[in-house]
Amino acid sequence: MSRYQKTDFPTHDIRRFLEPGPIVLVSSAHGDQTNIMTMGWHMVMEFSPSLVGCLISSGNHSFELVRSSKQCVINIPTVDIAETVVKIGNCSGSSVDKFTEFGLTPKPGTHVRAPLIDECYANFECELSDAGWVNKYNVFVFEVVKAHVATSPKLPKTIHYRGDGEFMISGTETRKWRRFFRPGML
């Protein structure tokens, strides 16, 4: 598996990678445990502070790690590790050390204890910003406090889940409708 060379990225602009809707990997740490889960239900909520709403089902082993540590990393995997992403979503951190099992490299963050997944295209270090809907909907609102993004390629080939084992792989990138935007609306 390749490891991307990464650079700091402005946290207010992470919608560039999250708004198109890829499956992401959420990594967490609490006490002596770490874990990784796949997540498809997330939304950008604000540019600055950089807020992201995430649904982490209470049935997941990651739920308690994230709730207790009040931190996580949102990692963006690309199509080259799609098989690993699926397998991560189909086993539980209660019985498997996912970094070891899947040969992924945990890398220290600068702001959170949760490990970055080195093999992912981008890593967003997150602190829990609002737990008000955790009990009601399993929705966590995170603030992205530090973003690391690969320097190349310019845009990632991401995977987008449709349910029932089907994925859409991100396709063509285009700016051909850019001229129809008013400057303030970009």
Next chain:
Amino acid sequence: MSRYQKTDFPTHDIRRFLEPGPIVLVSSAHGDQTNIMTMGWHMVMEFSPSLVGCLISSGNHSFELVRSSKQCVINIPTVDIAETVVKIGNCSGSSVDKFTEFGLTPKPGTHVRAPLIDECYANFECELSDAGWVNKYNVFVFEVVKAHVATSPKLPKTIHYRGDGEFMISGTETRKWRRFFRPGML
């Protein structure tokens, strides 16, 4: 512009079209006004009831129409009307009748007064389920009470926004990793 032939679709399975993260059009009606807005910040929140979290900025003309009527329709446009989608996002319903301006066909729903956009691939009729985060985050939680989806093609070619006038167009569809899913995890 083409109009899709549509059929009823199970509301608990609309993640099939929303989870991959397309730009959607939100149509609304209140009193004698209708409107359409583009929306990129949304997330699936539950299968059944079929809940979707949506961020509708209070600066949008649609905000008051949706808040007052407690209804909307989430419409999924395809790449063939991308230019129209961008233009819809770059003018305000306070000065433009968007159905007329853009030659779109409002079609009556079965459960809500807000009009379906006939030229879109899918239409999800929504009722406001939770307004608890409307003031705090401009987040509306809707329940999809009726779904209409095109019978053909099987999957839509959707557009996914990255900001700065750039779009990703949905690419290849694949089930090649389906064998790595445990049955209960599909």
